[in-house]
Amino acid sequence: MSSPVTPAPQGPMPRQIRYIIGNEACERFSFYGMRNILVPFLISSVLLGYLPEGSEREAMAKDVFHTFVIGVYFFPLLGGWLSDRFFGKYNTVLWFSLIYCAGHACLALFEGHRTGFYTGLFLIALGSGGIKPLVVSFCGDQFDQSNKDKAKLVFDAFYWIINFGSFFASLFAPLLLRNFGPAVAFGVPGVLMFIATVIFWMGRKQYVNVPPSGNDPDSFLSVIRTALRERRAGQGNAGTLVAWGGIAVAALMLVLWALKAVGVGLAWWPDSFGFVITACLALGVLIAFGGWGASLQLERARGRHPDAAVDGVRAVLRILIVFALVTPFWSLFDQKASTWIIQGNAMVVPHEQWWWPSWLVKEPAQMQALNPLLVMLLIPFNNLVLYPLLRRLGFVVTALRRMGWGIAISGASWVVAGVLQLWIDGGAEVSLAWQSLPYLLLTFGEVLVSATALEFAYSQAPHAMKGVIMAFWYLTSTFGSLWVLLTNAGVRNDGFKAMIVQTGLSEPAFLMFFFAAFAFMAALAFALYARRYPMQDNYRVAT
Known part of the structure; x- marks a missing residue:
């Protein structure tokens, strides 16, 4: 019974x-x-x-x-x-x-x-x-x-x-x-x-x-340190050398910035590389070389740490490659509050049109309200209509595929923005309403990338490493804005300016198509990496 x-x-x-x-x-x-x-x-x-x-x-x-x-x-x-x-x-x-x-x-x-x-x-x-x-x-x-x-x-x-x-x-x-x-x-x-x-x-x-957890002896950084410090007879220390090489390069960057800041003439170190750019580049070098070096020697941490902790670190390192390929998306997304506002200031607010809510929308910066409004509409549309339809048509809608397409669609939004800029540069009076189209595409890309990435990272990282994953996820936005600062620094270079002039495009139009191409290349690299990514399932077992 x-x-x-x-x-x-x-x-x-x-x-x-x-x-x-x-x-x-x-x-x-x-x-x-x-x-x-x-x-x-x-x-x-x-x-x-x-x-x-x-x-x-x-x-x-x-x-x-x-x-x-x-x-x-x-x-x-x-x-x-x-x-x-x-x-x-x-x-x-x-x-x-x-x-x-x-x-x-x-x-x-x-x-x-x-x-x-x-x-x-x-x-x-x-x-x-x-x-x-x-x-x-x-x-x-x-x-x-x-x-x-x-x-x-x-x-x-x-x-x-x-x-x-x-x-x-x-x-x-x-x-x-x-x-x-x-x-x-x-x-x-x-x-x-x-x-x-x-x-x-x-x-x-x-x-x-x-209460705070205190010092975890099997944390992400603890396992990394053990892997890099552990010596094995008959085995080289290539991983340790790679990690130290990253530390040396990062330190050199900061030293060069400091010398430039105090007036030392370094013609080959860009004047526009201030502390923020230099520090972010140094951080990126530390993460890239440290992660690469640790991956080469990670097995040496077994025995000193539980297998689950070592496997968790390897999972995080794989996810970091995915996150790195997402950073170009954020370089496009966050510019809706900078580059797209500047473009909107050169457009015409269509107050005379009966369909335009002139009583409310008076400034180009208000177009940003489309983003959260469309997010609230697109998420239920995707879950209730788009994804079920694609599955019925035989398409497997995996998390990595959604993210790759999201990056590509965000690139398409910047192609549209670039076309609008060409109209403006040609002297046409362009209605601000046209910005609705790139906002729609960019928000669709955001829903595919941002919401999906958290789901993906949660499923791939073991429970003990989920906090580490969230910290690295926030850094993708940091590096997205770093690409924007680097591009702005490049535009101040006379040689780069001359190249833009040769294209026949204005600086804003050139940069819009440049960022679109940046996103398309990132989407292609993402798709290639996704094809060989070993998917995990780290959702907890129901009790």
């Missing part, structure tokens, strides 16, 4: 979740509100008044914006480390949120003071980046086996609230800048960030606080 099946417990929704969701709604509005007006503000502000109006000022505004984005997606490494090793998620989120608020205050108070304003950008990058890897996982900590069925509803609400906040911030922040000036336009997001912090603090007595 079989025993009756005990139904799974259906615990209640944790009451403290409302504080976390409320915090996320206000924080996302504050972030996208300031981010989406940063470039148009800088172009017209006294902060860049030392540059002539036109392409030079626009290029510098792009540099400032993408340097800020680099910081936002680099500092999750710091926030995650402090949380895991010392302070726990709640304390780390609260303290970084206060730094975040201070940054907003600097933007509002120092709109005409270069040092004060840039300090504000640094503090926002530090605060936003510091909490970025923690809020979602802190939300997950509030659930246990009794109510884990409610977690999916909350994570869906998280994704929805991010796009909800981005949509309204993209619509209204440019209007605040237009009608009330930068102090109000940056001040309102600051007020919302303060409200977000207060809401988060209000739930302090109800939260489940998982």
Whole structure:
């Protein structure tokens, strides 16, 4: 006689979740509100008044914006480390949120003071980046086996609230800048960030606080160190030499930057390679050479660490190659808040057309609201219509295929943007409504790449390495903006400028087609690597 099946417990929704969701709604509005007006503000502000109006000022505004984005997606490494090793998620989120608020205050108070304003950008990058890897996982900590069925509803609400906040911030922040000036336009997001912090603090007595894990002897870096240090009789140390070579190259880059900064003449080291570009390149060299070297000697870590930890590191190293091939996508995506706004400023807002919502959309920067709106529409369309249709037609819709096509489609969006730029350069009055088409293609690419990449990485990485994967995922945006800064630096080179002139294209049109080609090459490389990628399945076994 079989025993009756005990139904799974259906615990209640944790009451403290409302504080976390409320915090996320206000924080996302504050972030996208300031981010989406940063470039148009800088172009017209006294902060860049030392540059002539036109392409030079626009290029510098792009540099400032993408340097800020680099910081936002680099500092999750710091926030995650402090949380895991010392302070726990709640304390780390609260303290970084206060730094975040201070940054907003600097933007509002120092709109005409270069040092004060840039300090504000640094503090926002530090605060936003510091909490970025923690809020979602802190939300997950509030659930246990009794109510884990409610977690999916909350994570869906998280994704929805991010796009909800981005949509309204993209619509209204440019209007605040237009009608009330930068102090109000940056001040309102600051007020919302303060409200977000207060809401988060209000739930302090109800939260489940998982203590920091401290020093894990079998962590990702611990296994890497063991693999590189372990010596085996009769075996060479090629991996160690590769890793040390990467360290030497990275250190040399930083030394060359420092010498250039103090006035030492180094004609062959580019003047435009400032600290941010140099530091990001050095970080990329460390990751690439360190990962390559470790992969050559990884088996030496067995015995010193559990097999699961060693296999997990190898899985992460394979995923890093996938992530590296995704970075060109982010170089295209994040330019919708810089290059595409600049292009929109040269287009005509079709107020005279009956179908144009003139009562609401008055500024080119507001076109960014299309992105979160389309995300909320395209995700259910893909899941309910497109993917089932492709499966019925016999196409296997794997995660890697979706990501590869997403990169290629993002490249197509920049071909369309380049064609629009050719019309503008030819003297035509181009309606701003035409930007809807590249926004549609870019957002479709985003849904295929971004949402799929997290699903892919989660399935490929063992449980103990999932936090490491999230840290590296955020770095893909950092390196995406690095490619933009490198391209902008190249454009300032006389030889590169001469080459652009020979093509007969304007600088904006050339760069748009350049980034499109960059994405297509990345998509091809991605497809070739995906064909030999050994898929894993590391979802946990149901209990």
